[in-house]
Amino acid sequence: MIETYELAVIGAGPAGIQAAVTASENSVKTILIDSYPQAGGQYFMQLPLSFKANSVTDIESEGIGLVSRVNSLPITKLQKTLTWGIFREETDQDWLVALYGPDSPKYIRAQNLIIASGAYDTPIAFSGWTLPGVITCGAALILLKSQRFAPGTRALVTGTGPLLLSVSAHLIAAGVDVVSVCESNRILPGGIKYAPAMLGHGHRLKEGAKYLRTILQGKAPYKTGWSILKACGQNHVEEAVITKVDKKGKPIAGTQKCFPVDLVITGYSLTPNTGLARMIGCELDYQPEKGGWIPVRNNEMESSIPGIYIVGDGAGIGGAENSQLEGQIAATAVSVSTGHLDSKIAKTKYTQLKPKLSKQQQFGVLYGDLFSPQQGLITLATDQTILCRCEEVTLGEIKTAVSMGARTIGEVKMITRTGMGNCQGRMCEHSVSAAIVEALASELATHKLVGHYSIRPPLHPLPQCFLAEAQLETE
Structure with missing residues (x-):
């Protein structure tokens, strides 16, 4: 017998957790499915239960609180579980969700789906990018945050976006010698126009300042308008060559510098993870400022297919706060459609949530304008x-x-x-x-x-x- 739920939430990062909590608090029968061992996603990543930390960051503490809320509610939780397919027969009203995990059923049925699949580092190809020792920011942060493991001793960090600051600070705190942090975009003077808008995001400024302080203390040069050109080595990366790039991202001849390293970390912004949305057949639109291909949605986060809601960075890069608000809005819509919440009450909730979402979306515009990878970066690769x-x-x-x-x-x-x-x-x-x-x-x-x-x-x-x-x- 395949269990049926009113709502299946796929992904337990900021968006998925908030969606599951909101729906369950409205008495919607909810299941939360996630591939990680613990809820939290990349942003609120938790240490393994067998680990004990001497201290936790503010972000980790917030994540612990959110996970506790999930655990306090009657939400069915499946961790270490992959969602490998979503199907529906023409005569069937429910979605058949195909799962693979050590403790999961092979299938569950759901009347509604909220896909909160997050995002991943945008890979940029360059000579030597397939060498062992060249990894993404996301991979590095998983090792540093969830395992307290430094994947190298001497590192180059390259790409675009604030994630470079986070991973560099974590590396330095772990004792890694960061030879340079190369931001391929030129943040100034273009970023000055966003200064007034950033005043409303004090916590982000505080977080960024904390990372910058650690980077300065670690004496790691932070260069804008620079990128890796190639990684060299026999069986492992041994050397990294960086270069100045023009506004289009193309290398500028005669500016190369070489560093001996055993680790190269790359992260050219983020790409929304739209795999499930594509598989189901949701309509997509290309919006480079939001990370590339993203699902088309209405104001309640519902996709072009009724009953399929897509929230968080998997629907366009916007950050953790934006993701949580989208999760709340989508779960509120599901609560109405399943008869657990009066539409008038939902309208009041939307009135409270959507101005907050609009404010967070301003940060998304800033992020996309300053940190979208340039087209010319493809010229880092040779034939x-x-x-x-x-x-x-x-x-x-x-x-x-x-x-x-x-x-x-x-x-x-x-x-x-x-x-x-x-x-x-x-x-x-x-x-x-x-x-x-x-x-x-x-x-x-x-x-x-x-x-x-x-x-x-x-x-x-x-x-x-x-x-x-x-x-x-x-x-």
């Missing part, structure tokens, strides 16, 4: 640089496909097999799309015209024996 790691497709092969007449990412995929590997394009879509746009500059190509990869189940690699058993269970 021999692998863009699609799963299928080992190089930039040169992408250019060849374009010269053969390919004009969309789907056509390039058919010719080269990019995006057909285990990650289904998660690691290569941005770079492949940028390569096509660059190759078709004379035709005024754009990322929107180039399009995006399609996603099919299973969303994650799974054992064949499990898939066979899962199929038998539904027959």
Whole structure:
């Protein structure tokens, strides 16, 4: 017997936790599904239960409080559980959610879904980016925050966005020698116009100032308008070469500097994780200031498919506070649709929440304007640089496909097999799309015209024996 819920929340970061709490407080039968061992996501990441910390940060403390609220409510919780597919027959009113985890059922049914899948680091390809020792900001923060483990001793941090400050400060606090922090965008003078708006986000300024203070104390140079050019080494990264880049992100000749390192951390802003939304068939729109392809939604966070709500950074980069407000709004809408909340009461709640959301969205505009990765960064790669790691497709092969007449990412995929590997394009879509746009500059190509990869189940690699058993269970 497959259990049915009024609401399934997928993802237990800031948006998912808030959605589950709000829905459960309104007596909606709710299940919260997450791939991590503990709720909190990247932002509120918790130490393993077997660890004991001498102290906790303000963010960690806030996360502990939110997780406690989840645990105090009658919410069914599934941790270490992957959502690998979402299906619905034409004659069925409920969604069939396919799961894989040590303690999870193979399927649950849900009348409504709130997808809070978060975001991931935008990968930018450069020579040597596949070497061991080159990792993303997200990977570094998982090791530093949840395991208290430093993945190297001498590091270069490169990319764009405030996450560079966070990871650099955590590295220095862990005793790592950070040789340089390279921000590829030029924050000044363009960022000055946002100074009045930032006055309303004092906690963010305080957090950023704290990270900067740690970076200065660690004597790590913070450079704007700089990026990594290449990573070198035999079986592991041993050296990193950085370069000045122009406003478009293209390397400036004669500005290169070289550092011996055993760790390179890259993070060129964030990309919304839209895998499940694509799989279901939600309408998407390309908005680079929000991270790229994002789902089209109404004011209650409902997607183009009724009953599917998408919230948080998986619907456009906006930060933790924005994510929590979106989670509340979506859960309130579900509470009304399931008959647990009067629409008049919901209207009052929306009146309270939406002005707060509007304020947070101003920060999202600032973030997108200052920290979107530049198109010219694709020129960090050479024709021999692998863009699609799963299928080992190089930039040169992408250019060849374009010269053969390919004009969309789907056509390039058919010719080269990019995006057909285990990650289904998660690691290569941005770079492949940028390569096509660059190759078709004379035709005024754009990322929107180039399009995006399609996603099919299973969303994650799974054992064949499990898939066979899962199929038998539904027959």
